[in-house]
Amino acid sequence: MTDNFYTKLKKYNEKGYSSFHTPGHKYGDFLPxxxxxxxxxxxxxxxxxxxxxxxxxxxxxxxxxxxxxxxxxxxxxxxxxxxxxxxxxxxxxxxxxxxxxxxxxxxxxxxxxxxxxxxxxxxxxxxxxxxxxxxxxxxxxxxxxxxxxxxxxxxxxxxxxxxxxxxxxxxxxxxxxxxxxxxxxxxxxxxxxxxxxxxxxxxxxxxxxxxxxxxxxxxxxxxxxxxxxxxxxxxxxxxxxxxxxxxxxxxxxxxxxxxxxxxGSAMDDYRQCEIKVQKLRTAALQNNIPLPDGLCDPLRLTLNTAAAGIYGEDNQQVFFHQHKIECEFCDGENAVLLFTPFNREEDYERVNAAVGHLKCSSTNKQKIYSCVRPEKAVSIREAMLSPSEIISTDKSIGRIAADTACPCPPGVPVIMPGEIINKDIIHELNRFGIDRIKVKK
Ligand SMILES: Cc1ncc(COP(=O)(O)O)c(C=O)c1O
CATH class of the missing domain: 3.40.640.10 (Type I PLP-dependent aspartate aminotransferase-like (Major domain))
Incomplete structure (x- = not known):
C-alpha cells in the first residue's frame, strides 16, 4: 500500500524526535x-x-x-x-x-x-x-x-x-x-x-x-x-x-x-519546567551562546546557533536532528525551542548535549535583521481584495503587494499588502526562499 498523509505522519513520529514545537501537550500523553x-x-x-x-x-x-x-x-x-x-x-x-x-x-x-x-x-x-x-x-x-x-x-x-x-x-x-x-x-x-x-x-x-x-x-x-x-x-x-x-x-x-x-498540578509543573529551562539557559550562556536580552518567556529557549558557526535553516536542522531535536523554528541564525511540563527528561538531556556542542568564542550576536520600511501605496483592504496576479519575486520591484508575504513560522509579514516592493524587500524574501509573490494588477 502506498503511503498517505496518515501513514507519513506515523512514520514521522517513529523518528522519535524530541518535541520543542507546538502543541503544548507534546506527545499526547496528557490526553485520554x-x-x-x-x-x-x-x-x-x-x-x-x-x-x-x-x-x-x-x-x-x-x-x-x-x-x-x-x-x-x-x-x-x-x-x-x-x-x-x-x-x-x-x-x-x-x-x-x-x-x-x-x-x-x-x-x-x-x-x-x-x-x-x-x-x-x-x-x-x-x-x-x-x-x-x-x-x-x-x-x-x-x-x-x-x-x-x-x-x-x-x-x-x-x-x-x-x-x-x-x-x-x-x-x-x-x-x-x-x-x-x-x-x-x-x-x-x-x-x-x-x-x-x-x-x-x-x-x-x-x-x-x-x-x-x-x-x-x-x-x-x-x-x-x-x-x-x-x-x-x-x-x-x-x-x-x-x-x-x-x-x-x-x-x-x-x-x-x-x-x-x-x-491539578499545573502551577507546580510549569514552575518546575521554568527551573529546568533556566538551567539550560545558564549552560548556553556558559558556552557564550547569545540569548535574547531583557524580559523573556521563561519557557522558550532561543539559541543563536550562528554565533557557533551553524548558519542556514538546513544546517541548523541537520545539527538539531543529529541530537534528535525538532525545533519550533529555525530562521537561519536562531533556533527557537518551546518547552512545557509535557517534555520528557530525555528531551532536556538532548538539548543539554546540543548546547554542549555549540561553542562560541565570544557573545557577539550576528545581527541579521534589517529593518525594511516600505512605502504604502494603497490600503490593506484595497490591496488584498483587488484583482491580483502571482509573479516572480525577482521581477516584482515597484509593484504593490496584494497579500502578506511571510515565512511561516513565524507568520509575520515581510511586506504588508498595499506596500511597494523595493530591492531590500526582494532581498529579504529571497533570504526566506519566497520566490513568488502576489501583486496588485
Ligand atoms: C504571534 C502569533 N499570533 C497568532 C498566531 C496564530 O495562532 P493560531 O495558529 O493558534 O491560529 C501565531 C501562530 O503561530 C503566532 O505566532
Whole structure:
C-alpha cells in the first residue's frame, strides 16, 4: 500500500524526535485515549459554542476564573480566530489601529476584511518579526494620532521577548485607548513564578493560543476580555469569523486543561519546567551562546546557533536532528525551542548535549535583521481584495503587494499588502526562499 498523509505522519513520529514545537501537550500523553469518542456536535445536551448556556458556558467561566477576566471565549479555530474577533470588538469598520509592525498575518487579514487602517509602530531595534514595543514609542504615537483608540501588540514574540505591558497599558488608558495583546505564545505566563500574563498587567483583551504552550489540542484558543464593556459583543464577533462546527474534541481537551490548572498540578509543573529551562539557559550562556536580552518567556529557549558557526535553516536542522531535536523554528541564525511540563527528561538531556556542542568564542550576536520600511501605496483592504496576479519575486520591484508575504513560522509579514516592493524587500524574501509573490494588477 502506498503511503498517505496518515501513514507519513506515523512514520514521522517513529523518528522519535524530541518535541520543542507546538502543541503544548507534546506527545499526547496528557490526553485520554477515548477522546475521539467525544467527537460530537451541537446537541441539546452538548451546548452550542456561539449560543452557550450549558457546559460550554461553564467551561468559559472556568477559564475566566483562571485568567481573572470578565469573560473568556473559546475558539476551536486557533488564536487566529481570537485575533480577528479581538480586532472587531475594539474597532468598527473603517477604524484606525495603532499596530505593532510585527503583527501576525491573521491580524492583517482581519484588517483587510474589516477595512481597518493600521498606523505602524516598529519594535525596538529589529526587523520584521522580533523585538519589543517601547512605552515611549506608544506615548508618542498616541499623542501624534489623537483619533486612535486601540493599540495592538504581540507579546511574547516568537523569539520570546516580552514588552512592558504594565506601562504600555497605563499609557493606553491615559489616552482612552484599549490595549490588545496577541498573547498567542503566552497562555502559560499566568503560571510562572511571577504571574506575567498580560491580562493581570492591564491589557484589555488578549488572544491566547492555549494549544501552543498548554496541554490542549491544536486549534484550542481563547479570547480573554478584561472589561465588561468589551465583553458584551465579543462572542458574536467570534462567530463572525468562525466555523459553525467547532471541534468537540478540541473543546474537551480545553476542559481537561482547565481542570489541570484548577485542580491539578499545573502551577507546580510549569514552575518546575521554568527551573529546568533556566538551567539550560545558564549552560548556553556558559558556552557564550547569545540569548535574547531583557524580559523573556521563561519557557522558550532561543539559541543563536550562528554565533557557533551553524548558519542556514538546513544546517541548523541537520545539527538539531543529529541530537534528535525538532525545533519550533529555525530562521537561519536562531533556533527557537518551546518547552512545557509535557517534555520528557530525555528531551532536556538532548538539548543539554546540543548546547554542549555549540561553542562560541565570544557573545557577539550576528545581527541579521534589517529593518525594511516600505512605502504604502494603497490600503490593506484595497490591496488584498483587488484583482491580483502571482509573479516572480525577482521581477516584482515597484509593484504593490496584494497579500502578506511571510515565512511561516513565524507568520509575520515581510511586506504588508498595499506596500511597494523595493530591492531590500526582494532581498529579504529571497533570504526566506519566497520566490513568488502576489501583486496588485
Ligand atoms: C504571534 C502569533 N499570533 C497568532 C498566531 C496564530 O495562532 P493560531 O495558529 O493558534 O491560529 C501565531 C501562530 O503561530 C503566532 O505566532
Amino acid at each position: 485515549n477515548d477522546l475521539l469518542k467525544l467527537d460530537l456536535t451541537e446537541l441539546p445536551d452538548t451546548d452550542a459554542l456561539f449560543e452557550a448556556d450549558g457546559i460550554i458556558k461553564e467551561l468559559e467561566k472556568a477559564f475566566s476564573d483562571i485568567y481573572g477576566t470578565t469573560a473568556s471565549f473559546i475558539s476551536a479555530g486557533g488564536c487566529s480566530l481570537s485575533i480577528q474577533a479581538m480586532i472587531r470588538t475594539a474597532l468598527d469598520c473603517g477604524g484606525k489601529l495603532l499596530c505593532a509592525r510585527n503583527a501576525h498575518r491573521s491580524a492583517v487579514n482581519s484588517m483587510a476584511l474589516l477595512g481597518i487602517d493600521p498606523v505602524w509602530i516598529y519594535p525596538q531595534g529589529s526587523g520584521h518579526y522580533t523585538g519589543r514595543i517601547l512605552p515611549d514609542d506608544v506615548s508618542r504615537a498616541l499623542e501624534e494620532n489623537p483619533d486612535i483608540r486601540s493599540l495592538y501588540i504581540t507579546s511574547p514574540t516568537y523569539y520570546g521577548e516580552i514588552s512592558d505591558i504594565e506601562t504600555i497599558a497605563d499609557i493606553c488608558h491615559k489616552h482612552d485607548a484599549v490595549l490588545l495583546v496577541d498573547n498567542a505564545h503566552g497562555s502559560h505566563l499566568a503560571f510562572m513564578e511571577d504571574n506575567i500574563h498580560p491580562i493581570r498587567l492591564g491589557a484589555d483583551m488578549t488572544a491566547c493560543s492555549l494549544h501552543k504552550t498548554m496541554p490542549v489540542m491544536t486549534g484550542g484558543a481563547l479570547l480573554n476580555v478584561r472589561t465588561q464593556e468589551l465583553s458584551e459583543n465579543a462572542k458574536s464577533y467570534m462567530s463572525l469569523f468562525a466555523s459553525t462546527s467547532p471541534s468537540y474534541v478540541i473543546m474537551s481537551s480545553m476542559s481537561l486543561c482547565a481542570d489541570y490548572i484548577k485542580n
